[in-house]
Amino acid sequence: MIKVTVVEDESVSSNHIVNLLNKYCSEEIIVEKEIDNILDALKWFAENDNPDLIFMDIQLSDGSCFEIFNYVDINCPIIFTTAYDEYAIKAFKNNGIDYLLKPITEKDFYQAIMKFFKIRREKSFRQEVNEVKEKVKSLEQVAKPKLFKERFLVKLGNKYTPLKIDDIAYFYKDDIVFIRSFNGNNYPINGSLSSIESCIDANKFVRVNRKVIVNINAIEYLAQYKPGQLVIKLNPRFEDVIVLSQEKSSYLKNLLN
Incomplete structure (x- = not known):
């Protein structure tokens, strides 16, 4: 299962995201945690492994979500959500793969989640290719005869x-x-x-x-x-x-x- 964390201080928006996840990919995704403020987010990310995907509101009740990145390492894809469009560049510099403006439409949500799955498949494929290359390289090293002094x-x-x-x-x-x-x-x-x-x-x-x-x-x-x-x-x-x-x-x- 793909683990998702939702960082959103508006319960209506958080419920909307969870409902859309259940509608389009309930068999593949599980919402592991819902968080509504920076302090709880810092504690959660510090004590737990990164999820596979994060939905993150930019303006939280106790400040900007970008403060989180100053204290914890987050290495998974993030779909940012916000009522403002001026944070797009900063979002994409912090693992952002998409930027959804509120109110989030089903079309925009669907396109964002499909982008995530596409990136995940491509990453998995690249990893498989690299693993195969490493195995072939190892086999070539084993098969390569050692040259001895004559x-x-x-x-x-x-x-x-x-x-x-x-x-x-x-x-x-x-x-x-x-x-x-x-x-x-x-x-x-x-x-x-x-x-x-x-x-x-x-x-x-x-x-x-x-x-x-x-x-x-x-x-x-x-x-x-x-x-x-x-x-x-x-x-x-x-x-x-x-x-x-x-x-x-x-x-x-x-x-x-």
């Missing part, structure tokens, strides 16, 4: 050589980070293991501990260490014993299976 530029003597990723047995840290190739050569490189891990394929390389990232094709075998834990033997040989955590042991067994 080679590292390494220095051997005075020469810089591109080393293909498939020729790398593992990366390891010993003060600085090194690459060990399958032919047993060691190459110092710049960067951290974390930065390297972020740019290589996780289906081919596994961070087995804080010091080593291993190409799964360099794994010679896994051996039992403790219940649920494994040690890993690499080829070419890595000098330190690599003990896998239970979580890493389970992950690596599933990856290699």
Whole structure:
């Protein structure tokens, strides 16, 4: 249901608006609150969520309705009602979608309420379009393949050589980070293991501990260490014993299976 608040200090005018709402859109709209002065309006809008639509008289018994906007945020459409026409510009600067001169005719009321429904439908449609666009964008991001590094530029003597990723047995840290190739050569490189891990394929390389990232094709075998834990033997040989955590042991067994 669409919630409507009527701010009107003349009971005849307030009843007229409510009757017209019941006549033209009783199944879609419910009048949530009728208010006849600024102080009560301030209290109501401060303590409650904004309705979907407001009918608001400009001249209330205790002042101009525009005083309300100085104290509370109102972000819903407003149809202003008044016996005067000099406030139109100010009304449209305060969420006004229409401006009805009293006495309010059924024709003017009907046109105003239809304008509200049109704006509401268009806003809903725009929201749906934006939601669809966001979903498509998310799906595109998921579907877009991540590009991994295919080679590292390494220095051997005075020469810089591109080393293909498939020729790398593992990366390891010993003060600085090194690459060990399958032919047993060691190459110092710049960067951290974390930065390297972020740019290589996780289906081919596994961070087995804080010091080593291993190409799964360099794994010679896994051996039992403790219940649920494994040690890993690499080829070419890595000098330190690599003990896998239970979580890493389970992950690596599933990856290699």
